[in-house]
Amino acid sequence: MSENRKFFVYGLFVLVGIIYLIRLLYLQVLDNTYETASNSIRAVPDIPMRGQVYDRNGKLIVHNTLVYDIYVTPSKIKVADTLSLCSTLNITRTEFDSLMKIAKTYSRYRPSLFLRQLSKEDFARIQDVLVDYPGFEYVKSSVRTYAAPVLAHALGYVSEISQKQLDAQEYPYYRQGDLVGQSGLEKFYEEYLRGQRGVHYVMQDVHGVSKGAWKDGELDTIAQAGQNLYTSIDxxxxxxxxxxxxxxxxxxxxxxxxxxxxxxxxxxxxxxxxxxxxxxxxxxxxxxxxxxxxxxxxxxxxxxxxxxxxxxxxxxxxxxxxxxxxxxxxxxxxxxxxxxxxxxxxxxxxxxxxxxxxxxxxxxxxxxxxxxxxxxxxxxxxxxxxxxxxxxxxxxxxxxxxxxxxxxxxxxxxxxxxxxxxxxxxxxxxxxxxxxxxxxxxxxxxxxxxxxxxxxxxxxxxxxxxxxxxxxxxxxxxxxxxxxxxxxxxxxxxxxxxxxxxxxxxxxxxxxxxxxxxxxxxxxxxxxxxxxxxxxxxxxxxxxxxxxxxxxxxxxxxxxxxxxxxxxxxxxxxxxxxxxxxxxxxxxxxxxxxxxxxxxVIIPKSQLPKPKEKPAPPKPEATIVSRDKAAIKLTEAP
Incomplete structure (x- = not known):
């Protein structure tokens, strides 16, 4: 009887040990809870390149140049020397305070655009320094570059999406700070030009230092560039x-x-x-x-x-x-x-x-x-x-x-x-x-x-x-x-x-x-x-x-x-x-x-620049002819 009790006790200890080993195997190999407990997961958007624009003969009219956008999360900011950071970013203290106020108004806990369109050279200068300032991160982006100063009205332009446009989205594609076509071809063909956004999930420690891809990138999606436009323009x-x-x-x-x-x-x-x-x-x-x-x-x-x-x-x-x-x-x-x-x-x-x-x-x-x-x-x-x-x-x-x-x-x-x-x-x-x-x-x-x-x-x-x-x-x-x-x-x-x-x-x-x-x-x-x-x-x-x-x-x-x-x-x-x-x-x-x-061309008085001082009398070779109470007409003498 005592012998049976001894085997029972031994068996119970062995069973408990096996349970602990299985649990440990699950926590360390199968479950990522332990991994994420000491690291946070950050979703980094992969912004696609907008489609390029060509003329009827294959000449490039509009292409993209790589730039970097700086985003800020106000709740994570730790800045010991604000003036030093301003000097690094090449902005004034007043500009810094204004940008931070806008970011906090948007959200204290979500990243928002802080500084747009840093060139490769400017970004290389500040890249290493940004690590010392938690709360700041960068995202690759691009700007439109033009082969010639033509077609401004037809091509249109892109600019930061407005809050009204964000709220009007039928499907949540855009986020605060994104660029969107606002006029011309950029607006008319926006859904074709913008491409498809991707995302990369990365782990970072409590100091914001990157620890590599989460789950070896298996959940990442690759951005798809926008479609090119082949115009009829010569x-x-x-x-x-x-x-x-x-x-x-x-x-x-x-x-x-x-x-x-x-x-x-x-x-x-x-x-x-x-x-x-x-x-x-x-x-x-x-x-x-x-x-x-x-x-x-x-x-x-x-x-x-x-x-x-x-x-x-x-x-x-x-x-x-x-x-x-x-x-x-x-x-x-x-x-x-x-x-x-x-x-x-x-x-x-x-x-x-x-x-x-x-x-x-x-x-x-x-x-x-x-x-x-x-x-x-x-x-x-x-x-x-x-x-x-x-x-x-x-x-x-x-x-x-x-x-x-x-x-x-x-x-x-x-x-x-x-x-x-x-x-x-x-x-x-x-x-x-x-x-x-x-x-x-x-x-x-x-x-x-x-x-x-x-x-x-x-x-x-x-x-x-x-x-x-x-x-x-x-x-x-x-x-x-x-x-x-x-x-x-x-x-x-x-x-x-x-x-x-x-x-x-x-x-x-x-x-x-x-x-x-x-x-x-x-x-x-x-x-x-x-x-x-x-x-x-x-x-x-x-x-x-x-x-x-x-x-x-x-x-x-x-x-x-x-x-x-x-x-x-x-x-x-x-x-x-x-x-x-x-x-x-x-x-x-x-x-x-x-x-x-x-x-x-007759210019309404309301649109004429106001002189800083009393204007000099008109020269003999130019005349100013009164048209009516609302406008004047400028003409040159023969």
């Missing part, structure tokens, strides 16, 4: 268009008619996009925002202008299609309230386009609105305007064309409801809206829409929505919406009369002689957009060659006067450069590069 033509628009306010949009691909898009004045890719983003933005010439406004897609006489092409096409006129219709000047430019006898639509005859298109529009049998002029105007609007909207007016840029303006294409609200239902008629016959009045368009009109006429009746990206991730892979043809509903043969008129406008019409391109059949239409504040805007639309067109273009030069004088030369030089690959008219080219129309 970088050489883009830079050339920019050079011609120096000293001018306005826009240039050039399109390949057969594909809707944008070859160049300029908004002037512009700025260097690299200004928004630095730590001084806020200062640079504020400075540009105060510039009275509004360089931040993307005039190409947001600027609202009256189309002027360029709109006569649409009037002719719609009226012929509706049967209100025939290609050979002739009208006298009698009864028209607007003057003509002065020309010989007209023979129909083509010669009316050639000479841009105002009375002719007054009668065309009147015929359109009164083409029905209604005796009541108010009812007849409403019926006619509805038919006119239904055709005209198919040219892309009064709506967004859907270009792959945010903030595109719709413009205004008045309809019956528009005038019912403004003038009263059944209380308006043709006599109150006739100015639209020549592209004035309540019509508002963007340069993009007129470039698309030129492409539509070049195609003899259809267009593909203008777009800047011809490939996402790979070449020739545009978004599906940029493959669809949009038909105007106007028969192709009617376009030939307008095309012939546009050709003759260049050869012997309203276009200045210097704008004629040797050996290239350019078809164009001038326009002068009325402007209540200062000199009229100069407009020109064109395409070339006449048959099998390769380029369609719209040029706006603000406060430059007649369309054939300022906008046409700029357009013709760009067309020649694109088709020939060079420009033969060197003297003409230099002349228009040197032209300056900014002195014609």
């Amino acid at each position: 970088l050489d033509i883009q830079q050339y268009a920019d050079s011609l628009m120096q000293g001018k306010a306005g826009a240039v949009v050039a399109i390949e008619p057969s594909s809707g691909e944008v070859l160049a898009i300029t908004s002037a004045p512009s700025y260097d996009p690299s200004l928004f890719a630095t730590r001084d983003f806020s200062k640079n933005y504020a400075k540009l925002a105060l510039n009275p010439y509004r360089p931040l406004l993307n005039r190409a897609v947001m600027g609202n202008y009256r189309p002027g006489s360029t709109f006569k092409t649409v009037q002719a096409l719609v009226a012929m299609q509706e049967g209100a006129i025939s290609p050979g219709s002739i009208f006298s000047h009698a009864g028209a309230p607007m003057k003509c430019h002065g020309h010989g006898g007209l023979t129909g639509v083509s010669s009316a386009i050639q000479w841009s005859c105002n009375p002719y298109f007054y009668h065309v529009f009147r015929r359109m609105l009164y083409a029905n049998a209604e005796k009541n002029p108010f009812k007849a105007s409403a019926i006619g305007l509805k038919k006119w609007h239904d055709y005209t909207v198919k040219f892309g007016f009064g709506q967004k064309l859907g270009i792959d840029l945010p903030s595109e303006a719709k413009g205004i294409l008045p309809d019956v409801e528009f005038y019912d609200k403004r003038l009263g239902k059944k209380s308006w008629r043709f006599g109150q809206i006739y100015s639209m016959s020549i592209g004035e009045g309540d019509l508002l368009i963007t340069p993009l829409k007129l470039a698309n009109l030129a492409a539509t006429i070049a195609n003899r009746g259809w267009y593909i929505a203008p777009h800047l990206v011809k490939g996402v991730g790979k070449i020739d892979n545009p978004l599906p919406e940029f493959k669809e043809r949009h038909e105007t509903g106007v028969d192709r043969h009617y376009f030939e009369y307008v095309v012939n008129g546009m050709e003759m406008a260049v050869v012997r019409g309203t276009v200045s002689r210097g704008a004629i391109i040797p050996d290239i059949a350019m078809c164009g239409k001038t326009g002068t957009s009325q402007n209540k504040k200062g000199k009229d805007h100069s407009i020109f639309i064109a395409f070339a060659p006449k048959d099998n067109p390769k380029i369609a273009i719209a040029v706006f030069v603000e406060n430059a006067g007649f369309g054939g004088f300022a906008a046409a030369p700029v357009a013709s030089l760009i067309i020649e450069k694109y088709i020939k690959g060079h420009v033969d008219r060197k003297a003409y080219e230099q002349e228009w590069k040197n032209k300056n129309f900014l002195q014609n």
Whole structure:
């Protein structure tokens, strides 16, 4: 009996020992609780490189440069010598206190951005020192770098995500301090460009010293770089268009008619996009925002202008299609309230386009609105305007064309409801809206829409929505919406009369002689957009060659006067450069590069810089002409 008790006691001790050995094996080999008890696990985000941007010929436009962002966790901070740390980080004590206040406001226990975009050289200088300051850590990041100071408005910029944008996330991808596309292509293609974030889990001791990867990195995920964008932009033509628009306010949009691909898009004045890719983003933005010439406004897609006489092409096409006129219709000047430019006898639509005859298109529009049998002029105007609007909207007016840029303006294409609200239902008629016959009045368009009109006429009746990206991730892979043809509903043969008129406008019409391109059949239409504040805007639309067109273009030069004088030369030089690959008219080219129309721009008094002291009297060679109580106009003496 005692012998059995002895074996029982021995067995109990052995069993307890085995249990302890198994538990010890579990704790030290199978379970990581002991390991993490003395070390903390830190998730280090792996920020992906944004996709790069190329032009249509494979030239790099935007790429990335490696930088380092410093993050801070306020609850972990231990700084013995603040001034020494400030000296290391190359910031002032005031800046340090301000940044810490922002970090504490965000969270005392979560890391937040402290210092952005340290270069490799700056980071190498402070890397070893950061170990002595618990609470600070670094994350690799990148900044956008530009091959040339062009396309600022089209490319857009990236900046730190706002709290409002963080709160609006449908899926929690971004965190405080992340960069996000805020405008242009950077914003429109954000989901493609940003890539996929990765994460590395590392162990660190109580002093914040790294102890290596947790679980040998088996839970880590690798960041996936964003997809590249292959644009339709011709970088050489883009830079050339920019050079011609120096000293001018306005826009240039050039399109390949057969594909809707944008070859160049300029908004002037512009700025260097690299200004928004630095730590001084806020200062640079504020400075540009105060510039009275509004360089931040993307005039190409947001600027609202009256189309002027360029709109006569649409009037002719719609009226012929509706049967209100025939290609050979002739009208006298009698009864028209607007003057003509002065020309010989007209023979129909083509010669009316050639000479841009105002009375002719007054009668065309009147015929359109009164083409029905209604005796009541108010009812007849409403019926006619509805038919006119239904055709005209198919040219892309009064709506967004859907270009792959945010903030595109719709413009205004008045309809019956528009005038019912403004003038009263059944209380308006043709006599109150006739100015639209020549592209004035309540019509508002963007340069993009007129470039698309030129492409539509070049195609003899259809267009593909203008777009800047011809490939996402790979070449020739545009978004599906940029493959669809949009038909105007106007028969192709009617376009030939307008095309012939546009050709003759260049050869012997309203276009200045210097704008004629040797050996290239350019078809164009001038326009002068009325402007209540200062000199009229100069407009020109064109395409070339006449048959099998390769380029369609719209040029706006603000406060430059007649369309054939300022906008046409700029357009013709760009067309020649694109088709020939060079420009033969060197003297003409230099002349228009040197032209300056900014002195014609009226700047509101509120936007003029206030002098620090009493200004000196104006010099004899300059004059200041009073315009009204709200603005002044600066002009140069001849």
